[in-house]
Amino acid sequence: MNAIAIKAGRSSPEVIDVDVPDPDDGEALVRTLRVGIDGTDFEVLEGNHGGFPDGEDYQILGHEAVGVVDDPNGTDLEEGQLVVPTVRRPPDGSNDYFERGEPDMAPPDACLERGIDGAHGFMSEYFTSPAEYLIPVPTAFAETGVLVEPMSNTAKALEHAFASRSMFDWEPDTVLVLGNGPLGLLTLAMLDSTVDRSYCLGRRDRPDPTIDVIEELDATYVDSRETPVSEFAGVHEPADLVFEATGYAKHAYETVDALAPNGVGVLLGLPGDWTFDIDGGRLHRELVLENKALLGSVNSHVRHFESATESLERLPDWFLERIITDTYAPSEVDDAFTDDDDRIKTVVEFDTL
Ligand code: NDP
Ligand code: ZN
Numbered sequence: 001m002n003a004i005a006i007k008a009g010r011s012s013p014e015v016i017d018v019d020v021p022d023p024d025d026g027e028a029l030v031r032t033l034r035v036g037i038d039g040t041d042f043e044v045l046e047g048n049h050g051g052f053p054d055g056e057d058y059q060i061l062g063h064e065a066v067g068v069v070d071d072p073n074g075t076d077l078e079e080g081q082l083v084v085p086t087v088r089r090p091p092d093g094s095n096d097y098f099e100r101g102e103p104d105m106a107p108p109d110a111c112l113e114r115g116i117d118g119a120h121g122f123m124s125e126y127f128t129s130p131a132e133y134l135i136p137v138p139t140a141f142a143e144t145g146v147l148v149e150p151m152s153n154t155a156k157a158l159e160h161a162f163a164s165r166s167m168f169d170w171e172p173d174t175v176l177v178l179g180n181g182p183l184g185l186l187t188l189a190m191l192d193s194t195v196d197r198s199y200c201l202g203r204r205d206r207p208d209p210t211i212d213v214i215e216e217l218d219a220t221y222v223d224s225r226e227t228p229v230s231e232f233a234g235v236h237e238p239a240d241l242v243f244e245a246t247g248y249a250k251h252a253y254e255t256v257d258a259l260a261p262n263g264v265g266v267l268l269g270l271p272g273d274w275t276f277d278i279d280g281g282r283l284h285r286e287l288v289l290e291n292k293a294l295l296g297s298v299n300s301h302v303r304h305f306e307s308a309t310e311s312l313e314r315l316p317d318w319f320l321e322r323i324i325t326d327t328y329a330p331s332e333v334d335d336a337f338t339d340d341d342d343r344i345k346t347v348v349e350f351d352t353l
Contacts, residue, residue, distance in 0.1 A: 066145025
C-alpha cells in the first residue's frame, strides 16, 4: 500500500510502498480516508520535533486522520464505522498515565505520538490501532473528521482553563485568540457561542482568507504589527480568556498584560529557544494581585475527542468549507507539503466513503 513517509537524512516526504498492517489482538484495521497536515508535520520534517520509531529508517507521517473500520478484528467496533484515532500510545506495554486514561498528561518520555514521535502515523492507505483509541464519529464527518484531532487539543486546553477558574463565579465575556492558523481559527469558531466578543491576532495584510474567516465569525482582527499583545487591553479591552496558538514565545508573557483581572491565559504554541528581556517582576506581581492564571496544555484524549466531535457538529458549513482549503492525492505529496498564505488546512485524501 502507499504511505507518505520521511526517510532518514531527508527533509521532504515521499510516497513509499509498505505492507498493509496486520491488526494485533484488541486492534482494528482502518481504511484511511483523509489525513490533515499541520505545523507539527513540518517540524517533524525539519527534524525539530519527535523521532523515528525504534530501529526504523523512516517514519510514516500524519496524526490528524479519519477513516473507516475495515476489519474490527473481534473488537467492539463495527465494519464501516467512521473513526478518528487519538495520537498518543504507550512506549512499552503501558504506564500509569495510560492506565488512568490520561495519556495527554504524560511527559514526553512516557508516551509515543503516532506520526510525530517514535511511532508511525496515519498517512497510509490502512492503519491499525487499539480499538480504545479509535473514536466513532458520524458518517457525515468523512471529509471534515480530520478537524477532530486539532479541535480536541482546544477542547482539552479550554477544559483546563475553565477548571482553573472554577472556584469562583467566572463567566468569560471576551476572548483573544493569538494566531490565525488552523488551530486559532478552529478555536475562534468553537468559542463563538461561549463569549460575547472575540478577537483574533495575526500579522497579515488584507486580502487574506484567514482575516475573511475571522470577520465572518464577527470577531475583530488584530494585527500584531500595529497592536502588539502587550498593548491589546489598552487599545481594545482586557480579555477574560487568552488562547495562544502562535508559537511566538513573547506572547506567553504578553498574555499577562492582555488579560482582565481573574482571567486565564492558556498556551499551546511550541516555540524554539529564544532569549529576550521581560519585566518579570511586574508580570509576577500582576499575576498575583489580579488573580490571573497562565497554563500550558498539550495533546488530548478520548473525552476531548468526543467533545470535539460534538463541537464539529455545531460548526457552520460555510466555515468548514473555508477551513479545508486544499485536498491532494497521495501522489501529489510535493504539492501537499507546500505551505503558503492562501492555505488554511491541507488534507491528503487516500479514499472516499
Ligand atoms: P500555524 O503555524 O499554522 O499557525 C500559527 C499562526 O500564528 C500563523 O498563522 C502565524 O501567522 C501566526 N503568528 C505567528 N507569530 C505571530 C505574531 N508574532 N503575530 C501574529 N501572528 C503570528 O500553526 P497551528 O495553527 O497548526 O498551531 C498553532 C501553534 O500551536 C503551533 O505552535 C503548533 O505547534 C501548536 N500546537 C500545539 C498543540 C498542543 O496540543 N499544544 C496542538 C497543535 C498545535 P503567519 O502564517 O502569517 O506567519
Ligand atoms: Zn495536529
